[in-house]
Amino acid sequence: MLRKQVVLWADLAGTVVFAIEGASAAIHAGLDLLGVLVLSFMVALGGGVIRDLLIGAAPPSAIRDWRYPVLAFAAGLFTFLLHTQVEAVPAMVLTTLDAAGLALFAVAGAEKALDFEINPFIATLMGTITGCGGGVMRDMLLTRIPMVLVANIYASAALLGAAVLVIGRRLGCPPAVAAVLGGVVCFVLRVAAVRFNWQLPRVI
Amino acid sequence: MLRKQVVLWADLAGTVVFAIEGASAAIHAGLDLLGVLVLSFMVALGGGVIRDLLIGAAPPSAIRDWRYPVLAFAAGLFTFLLHTQVEAVPAMVLTTLDAAGLALFAVAGAEKALDFEINPFIATLMGTITGCGGGVMRDMLLTRIPMVLVANIYASAALLGAAVLVIGRRLGCPPAVAAVLGGVVCFVLRVAAVRFNWQLPRVI
Amino acid sequence: MLRKQVVLWADLAGTVVFAIEGASAAIHAGLDLLGVLVLSFMVALGGGVIRDLLIGAAPPSAIRDWRYPVLAFAAGLFTFLLHTQVEAVPAMVLTTLDAAGLALFAVAGAEKALDFEINPFIATLMGTITGCGGGVMRDMLLTRIPMVLVANIYASAALLGAAVLVIGRRLGCPPAVAAVLGGVVCFVLRVAAVRFNWQLPRVI
Numbered sequence: 001m002l003r004k005q006v007v008l009w010a011d012l013a014g015t016v017v018f019a020i021e022g023a024s025a026a027i028h029a030g031l032d033l034l035g036v037l038v039l040s041f042m043v044a045l046g047g048g049v050i051r052d053l054l055i056g057a058a059p060p061s062a063i064r065d066w067r068y069p070v071l072a073f074a075a076g077l078f079t080f081l082l083h084t085q086v087e088a089v090p091a092m093v094l095t096t097l098d099a100a101g102l103a104l105f106a107v108a109g110a111e112k113a114l115d116f117e118i119n120p121f122i123a124t125l126m127g128t129i130t131g132c133g134g135g136v137m138r139d140m141l142l143t144r145i146p147m148v149l150v151a152n153i154y155a156s157a158a159l160l161g162a163a164v165l166v167i168g169r170r171l172g173c174p175p176a177v178a179a180v181l182g183g184v185v186c187f188v189l190r191v192a193a194v195r196f197n198w199q200l201p202r203v204i
Numbered sequence: 205m206l207r208k209q210v211v212l213w214a215d216l217a218g219t220v221v222f223a224i225e226g227a228s229a230a231i232h233a234g235l236d237l238l239g240v241l242v243l244s245f246m247v248a249l250g251g252g253v254i255r256d257l258l259i260g261a262a263p264p265s266a267i268r269d270w271r272y273p274v275l276a277f278a279a280g281l282f283t284f285l286l287h288t289q290v291e292a293v294p295a296m297v298l299t300t301l302d303a304a305g306l307a308l309f310a311v312a313g314a315e316k317a318l319d320f321e322i323n324p325f326i327a328t329l330m331g332t333i334t335g336c337g338g339g340v341m342r343d344m345l346l347t348r349i350p351m352v353l354v355a356n357i358y359a360s361a362a363l364l365g366a367a368v369l370v371i372g373r374r375l376g377c378p379p380a381v382a383a384v385l386g387g388v389v390c391f392v393l394r395v396a397a398v399r400f401n402w403q404l405p406r407v408i
Numbered sequence: 409m410l411r412k413q414v415v416l417w418a419d420l421a422g423t424v425v426f427a428i429e430g431a432s433a434a435i436h437a438g439l440d441l442l443g444v445l446v447l448s449f450m451v452a453l454g455g456g457v458i459r460d461l462l463i464g465a466a467p468p469s470a471i472r473d474w475r476y477p478v479l480a481f482a483a484g485l486f487t488f489l490l491h492t493q494v495e496a497v498p499a500m501v502l503t504t505l506d507a508a509g510l511a512l513f514a515v516a517g518a519e520k521a522l523d524f525e526i527n528p529f530i531a532t533l534m535g536t537i538t539g540c541g542g543g544v545m546r547d548m549l550l551t552r553i554p555m556v557l558v559a560n561i562y563a564s565a566a567l568l569g570a571a572v573l574v575i576g577r578r579l580g581c582p583p584a585v586a587a588v589l590g591g592v593v594c595f596v597l598r599v600a601a602v603r604f605n606w607q608l609p610r611v612i
Contacts, residue, residue, distance in 0.1 A: 026353070032404040034360050035353030049258070054457070056466035058260035059322065063330075066323045083407050118467065119474045126471075136549075141340075143347050143551050149434070149443030156442050200440040203491050230557070236608040238564055239557030253462070262464035263526070267534075270527045287611050345544075347551050 006176070007111065010104040011048075012071060017101035018134055019044035019072040021094070023079035024086060029142050033080060039138055040076025041069060047133030051109050051126050055116045099190035102158055103183040106131040110162035111179060120166045127162025128155055131186075153193035153200060161186025210380070211315065214308040215252075216275060221305035222338055223248035223276040225298070227283035228290060233346050237284060243342055244280025245273060251337030255313050255330050259320045303394035306362055307387040310335040314366035315383060324370045331366025332359055335390075357397035357404060365390025414584070415519065418512040419456075420479060425509035426542055427452035427480040429502070431487035432494060437550050441488060447546055448484025449477060455541030459517050459534050463524045507598035510566055511591040514539040518570035519587060528574045535570025536563055539594075561601035561608060569594025 022043025026036040045062035052060030062068040079086050109130025113123035132148045132155045139146040148155040161182040168178030192198065226247025230240040249266035256264030266272040283290050313334025317327035336352045336359045343350040352359040365386045372382030396402065430451025434444040453470035460468030470476040487494050517538025521531035540556045540563045547554040556563040569590040576586030600606065 027407045029349070030406065031349075031353045032406040034363075034404055036407075038353055038359070053257060053461060054467055054471050058262065058466065059258055059320075063258050063322065063326055066325045069326060069329065080407065116467075118471065121474050122471055122477065125477065140344060140548060140551075141350060141353065143344075143349055145437070145439075145551055146549060149439045149446055149549065155446075159442075200442055202438065202440040203435045203444075203488065231611045233553070234610065235553075235557045236610040238567075238608055239610075242557055242563075257461060262466065263462055263524075267462050267526065267530055270529045273530060273533065284611065344548060345554060345557065347548075347553055 007108055007179075011108050012067070014101040014104035014108070015044045015068060015071050016075045017097045018105075019075035020079050020086065021098060021101075022072075022134065022138055023076040024083070025138055025142065026076075027080065027083050036080045037073050037076045039141065040079070041072045042137045042141065043134040044072040044075070045069065045134065046137040047105060047130045047135075048109065050133045051113065051130045054129070055113050055118050055126060057112070057116060095194050096191060099157075099187050099194075102131045102154070102190055103161055103186040106158035106161045106186050107165050107179050107183045110165050110182070111175075114166065114169065120170060124159060124162045124166050127165070127182075128159045131155070131158035131162075153189065153198050156200060157186045157190040157193065160189060211312055211383075215312050216271070218305040218308035218312070219248045219272060219275050220279045221301045222309075223279035224283050224290065225302060225305075226276075226338070226342055227280040228287075229342055229346065230280075231284065231287050240284045241277050241280045243345065244283070245276045246341045246345065247338040248276040248279070249273065249338065250341040251309060251334045251339075252313065254337045255317065255334045258333070259317050259322050259330060261316070261320060299398050300395060303361075303391050303398075306335045306358070306394055307365055307390040310362035310365045310390050311369050311383050311387045314369050314386070315379075318370065318373065324374060328363060328366045328370050331369070331386075332363045335359070335362035335366075357393065357402050360404060361390045361394040361397065364393060415516055415587075419516050420475070422509040422512035422516070423452045423476055423479050424483045425505045426513075427483035428487050428494065429506060429509075430480075430542070430546055431484040432491075433546055433550065434484075435488065435491050444488045445481050445484045447549065448487070449480045450545045450549065451542040452480040452483070453477065453542065454545040455513060455538040455543075456517065458541045459521065459538045462537070463521050463526050463534060465520070465524060503602050504599060507565075507595050507602075510539045510562070510598055511569055511594040514566035514569045514594050515573050515587050515591045518573050518590070519583075522574065522577065528578060532567060532570045532574050535573070535590075536567045539563070539566035539570075561597065561606050564608060565594045565598040565601065568597055 019040040022039040023036045025043070026039035031039065045068055049060040049062050052058065106127040110123050110127030113126035114120070118126060135148055136146040164185045165178045165182030168181055169175065223244040226243040227240045229247070230243035235243065249272055253264040253266050256262065310331040314327050314331030317330035318324070322330060339352055340350040368389045369382045369386030372385055373379065427448040430447040431444045433451070434447035439447065453476055457468040457470050460466065514535040518531050518535030521534035522528070526534060543556055544554040572593045573586045573590030576589055577583065
């Protein structure tokens with residue numbers, strides 16, 4: 001029961017962070033108010049919607065529970081109205097909040113997939129998709145090659161965090177411990193990757 | 205029973221209008237016959253398919269009922285063969301037909317979501333997605349930023365029309381009255397927005 | 409039972425071919441290792457995932473059965489490590505393998521849709537989507553207009569192959585005969601279209 005509450009609050013916190021980022025990207029791309037709200041929704045909830053469709057949890061929780069879209073739209077509207085103040089937030093704060101949102105979503109996504117009796121390997125992928133799916137949809141709507149496919153370690157951090165949770169559960173860790181461990185790994189790896197500019201190898 | 209018939213015919217009429225528009229966009233983008241048929245299908249039925257997946261109505265009606273794809277493909281083929289004549293249709297006629305299609309889809313989409321016991325707020329979003337989803341898929345396939353996110357009042361008209369229907373139903377209106385009211389609001393708002401070049405606010 | 413085995417092996421073979429192609433496209437686009445793996449997954453399994461969501465077979469087999477993603481990732485990693493050798497494979501060999509993959513997926517996709525009691529006309533479309541969906545997702549992720557909508561006969565070959573299978577089954581052919589016939593038609597048409605540069609008509 002307590003665990004459910006924690007997952008819910010983590011989920012809602014991640015939703016707010018990602019919705020603000022989606023709204024920011026939309027404002028920079030010159031979209032109008034509606035475009036800003038759509039991107040808030042997509043970035044905040046797109047990853048979870050894809051995960052839920054894939055694991056057979058239709059309707060997705062973002063559709064079933066009105067608190068998610070209301071929160072995403074509210075955060076988007078807030079960003080639209082206060083964009084000057086949001087712009088003034090230092091980049092490192094945004095990166096840290098984004099890493100926290102990524103960690104929350106990766107862990108919550110893998111957790112939910114396990115609850116739906118999805119194979120552990122695939123539950124790890126589902127955590128990654130939950131964390132990164134919204135950003136991919138943002139980039140596709142703005143006709144950019146998805147940042148996570150090109151740029152520094154982002155999806156990899158989500159993947160590793162989800163893997164730590166899944167492996168921890170397999171080894172008999174209490175669920176809360178596995179979740180915290182996975183989240184911390186994802187968060188630390190992401191922040192360190194930005195700080196030290198780590199990159200994955202590429203051919204060309 | 206009569207209501208079901210009306211919804212069905214409205215849906216089929218909207219399908220034809222949107223399929224012709226999809227085919228036109230494909231022809232302008234230099235796609236071949238198959239690309240024209242694919243865009244006819246996507247623009248006409250894409251919004252409804254996304255709605256049905258999200259509300260848990262799988263398989264979507266566009267897949268379950270062969271009349272929808274056949275109609276979309278027929279309208280696309282017709283546009284391909286008679287493109288010179290279709291091009292000659294005045295822009296205001298096209299805008300009016302498009303606004304009618306948008307109204308039909310927004311109302312039918314919200315109605316169907318309510319039938320699936322989706323929360324009223326989210327049913328409104330589902331109506332909007334039904335009306336606009338096909339156009340978004342068209343723009344993404346043609347690698348353009350979706351028109352509805354940037355341009356004048358379009359998705360907002362669908363949103364308002366769907367909201368009128370949902371609120372009307374909540375206030376105890378007979379379903380047919382709520383649907384007609386919602387459709388008229390969407391249609392009039394869209395046509396007026398084009399006529400007077402209304403825009404939503406944007407930051408930049 | 410034997411038939412199930414054959415479909416499974418055909419599916420796995422198609423997965424490997426398409427994953428290698430996806431990885432190649434990702435390497436050429438300058439994506440990093442993770443991007444290469446994502447495109448391997450998407451090209452190999454994206455079409456089947458879309459089909460499964462549309463016919464109501466959630467979770468899709470690519471999510472339910474860990475062998476599919478493991479195989480796609482392994483083929484992607486292999487291509488990443490041995491890209492010089494993969495590049496050296498003559499274009500005609502790649503075209504032939506790709507045509508074989510297309511034929512396998514088109515036939516397996518139509519077959520699965522029929523198993524889910526989808527209308528024959530729509531089962532044909534589902535076969536086409538299974539064959540072409542992954543390539544469309546690749547092009548959208550790389551922000552290109554999907555090749556199948558513009559270029560020479562590709563989706564049309566998948567469509568015809570799937571149609572042959574569906575019609576064959578309708579006329580009472582043994583399933584294996586209908587599948588082989590459909591696959592051969594798709595394969596031969598695709599290879600011939602590349603060899604003789606056949607194109608579908610277009611308006612402009």
